[in-house]
Amino acid sequence: MxxxxxxxxxxxxxxxxxxxxxxxxxxxxxxxxxxxxxxxxxxxxxxxxxxxxxxxxxxxxxxxxxxxxxxxxxxxxAVDDLGRDDGALHGRLRINAPEAFGRLHVAPLVNQLQAAHPALEVELQLTDAYIDPVQEGVDITVRIGPRVDSGLIGRTLAAQQQIVAASPAYLAEHGTPETPADLLDHRCLLYKGQFGRQRWYFRESPSQPFEGINVSGPLCSNNAEVLLAAALEGHGVVLFPSWLYHRESFAKQQLVPLLGAWEGSVATETSYIQLLSPENKLRSRKVREVTAFLLEGFGTPPAWDL
Missing domain, CATH: 1.10.10.10 (Winged helix-like DNA-binding domain superfamily/Winged helix DNA-binding domain)
Incomplete structure (x- = not known):
């Protein structure tokens, strides 16, 4: 054979x-x-x-x-563990990541990785659907969500931070919400995924449970970047993870962060950004080193949370 x-x-x-x-x-x-x-x-x-x-x-x-x-x-x-004299990585590596996060944060690091290791062939799969890395043969999975006992092994990069934001033009016309309840009177731009339209949740301290509010607005979409662009144009308020925003949007005051005294979420549990692999994949030097490369590239704490 x-x-x-x-x-x-x-x-x-x-x-x-x-x-x-x-x-x-x-x-x-x-x-x-x-x-x-x-x-x-x-x-x-x-x-x-x-x-x-x-x-x-x-x-x-x-x-x-x-x-x-x-x-x-x-x-x-076994071949990976033998290594090469120059320490270069080679062969094929499969990475799975959520679509927007992968495009914004994983793909640039993959470009850097392949510049350093030209013999490394990366298959980058971007999808918002939860996959089974064992069944799909994926080496490294970037997963965003609550911690669950999935049988996978890896590292937690950080808790996902959510930021409420709107443009100065929108706030000048509609006023600035001071509490989460005030959002009921505002035009909220909502993400609608495979589980339906998102609900927004808030709490004042980690010791308190999240409480949901039924916000509404003129636009919903299954594409977060469409909604973010609408917010930049002054069409409403958004609630998104910090990694989705461009930092210069806040630095240039194109967007204004809101409700800083509250922790926002789109679920009743805290979400985490994790890098996970099946146990057998971690036997590979290639998988271990690329995982370490990604973690270093994201930063601790992640650059988007600075």
């Missing part, structure tokens, strides 16, 4: 495409098909259902995929 055949199998299982696998490895699609056919013959099992429209794993293929992936990852981790 050839290692190349296993790598082709894992890629076809991930992409559900012989053609995409061939493009990834820069080989003819016929070569991928031939290796997969040989692998199935060696195992005496059909691994894929094939049709003109899709490729998917059989039940036996699913079982083999989990074991084969772990075996190949262990082999790659």
């Amino acid at each position: 050839q290692l190349k055949a296993l790598r082709y199998f894992l890629m076809v299982a991930t992409t559900r495409s012989f053609l995409a696998t061939a493009r990834h490895f820069q080989v003819p699609a016929s070569s991928v098909s031939r290796f997969i056919a040989t692998l199935e013959k060696d195992l005496g099992r059909q691994l894929f259902y094939r049709s003109t429209r899709a490729v998917r794993l059989t039940e036996e293929g699913e079982r083999f995929y989990q074991q084969a992936r772990e075996a190949v990852e262990l082999l790659d981790a």
